[in-house]
Amino acid sequence: MRACLTILAVLAINLLIPTCHAQDETAVPITIVIHGGAGTIEKAKFTPQQEQAYRATLKQAVEAGYAVLKIGGKSLDAVTTAINVLESSPYFNAGVGAVYTAEETHELDASIMDGSNRQAGAVAGVKHVEHPIDLAKLVMERSPHVMLSGEGAEAFAKASGVTMVDNAMFNTEHRYEALLKTKKKLRDAMEKTPDYQAAHDLLDPKFKMGTVGAVALDSLGNLAAGTSTGGMTNKQFGRVGDSPIIGAGTFADNASCAVSATGHGEYFIRYAVASDICARVAYQDKTIKQAGYEVIHQVLPEAGGTGGVIILDTQGNISMPFNTAGMYRAYKNSPENTYVAIFKDE
Ligand code: ASP
Numbered sequence: 001m002r003a004c005l006t007i008l009a010v011l012a013i014n015l016l017i018p019t020c021h022a023q024d025e026t027a028v029p030i031t032i033v034i035h036g037g038a039g040t041i042e043k044a045k046f047t048p049q050q051e052q053a054y055r056a057t058l059k060q061a062v063e064a065g066y067a068v069l070k071i072g073g074k075s076l077d078a079v080t081t082a083i084n085v086l087e088s089s090p091y092f093n094a095g096v097g098a099v100y101t102a103e104e105t106h107e108l109d110a111s112i113m114d115g116s117n118r119q120a121g122a123v124a125g126v127k128h129v130e131h132p133i134d135l136a137k138l139v140m141e142r143s144p145h146v147m148l149s150g151e152g153a154e155a156f157a158k159a160s161g162v163t164m165v166d167n168a169m170f171n172t173e174h175r176y177e178a179l180l181k182t183k184k185k186l187r188d189a190m191e192k193t194p195d196y197q198a199a200h201d202l203l204d205p206k207f208k209m210g211t212v213g214a215v216a217l218d219s220l221g222n223l224a225a226g227t228s229t230g231g232m233t234n235k236q237f238g239r240v241g242d243s244p245i246i247g248a249g250t251f252a253d254n255a256s257c258a259v260s261a262t263g264h265g266e267y268f269i270r271y272a273v274a275s276d277i278c279a280r281v282a283y284q285d286k287t288i289k290q291a292g293y294e295v296i297h298q299v300l301p302e303a304g305g306t307g308g309v310i311i312l313d314t315q316g317n318i319s320m321p322f323n324t325a326g327m328y329r330a331y332k333n334s335p336e337n338t339y340v341a342i343f344k345d346e
Helices: 002-026 048-070 075-088 132-142 150-160 173-192 196-202 265-270 273-284 288-303
Strands: 031-039 108-114 119-126 147-149 212-217 223-229 250-252 258-263 307-312 326-334 337-343
Touching: 031 048, 031 075, 031 258, 031 307, 048 075, 048 212, 048 326, 048 337, 075 108, 075 132, 075 212, 075 223, 108 132, 108 250, 119 132, 119 150, 132 150, 132 223, 147 150, 212 258, 212 307, 223 250, 223 258, 250 273, 258 265, 258 273, 265 273, 265 288, 273 288, 273 307, 288 307, 307 326
Parallel strands: 119 147
Antiparallel strands: 031 212, 031 326, 108 119, 108 223, 212 223, 250 258, 258 307, 326 337
């Protein structure tokens, strides 16, 4: 009897040890990746203090998102936590620091998607919501809809109890100066061509761009993606970019990848950038690196579209392609490994 028990104990131990070992090896590589916009971002344009401030905020955002994942939190919550940090910073074009419309107001767009079930939520053209990404998540979780815009989105926000603020709370001096400069450039461009659309296209993208976004992979192996923006400087009121459009600025599906985009929204909408990247992964068996390269460095430039994306898959692979001079970006995929970059070739 005793021998029998000993054999059973040994068997149990032998069975358990490989199981524990296997669990370690297959543990999900929890990861968060963020961006803070792409554009003509060149080192010469920054003072050392400015560069340091951007890097510190990116690090703060990625650390905050990773902390959520580390305690077993959901990728959706890691995404909103990281984006909240960037929405509160005057350096990035989302929340405080959002660009101005031609009417000198701010209209904010945001979206979020859950890779585990393709649930999604989005808001467009909100003016008084402190954290649009949180409202997008509430649309996903507490409404029967995917996207709410303008007054309807604000009414839903009030009813949901989110923090409402005065539109002027998003004001910053540097964005106001950018608006004045953009208007002047546009007037100059219109002397060359009376066509407003053509004149607008002549503007250097630096006068127009910015956005923040995050993609994350949690310990359950679920992906999520989110994006939040003030849109483009001097946009016509009512203009909606790619950021709140699922499949254009944001996409997540555990079967392929999670993407958040930044760039000239009109192109990202027409080329369905985020879902195109994931479709190449799903249907053509491409890696996220290949798929991202094709869309950002081949498809978009041919069409005239500028910008970049962050991409993450369920194995924890990361890709951050952009076809501009720089893209604010960062990731964290272990307690020791935090990467923060702004310029090309970092
Ligand atoms: N994609 C944003 C928009 O078009 C702007 C940006 O990312 O720079 O609204």
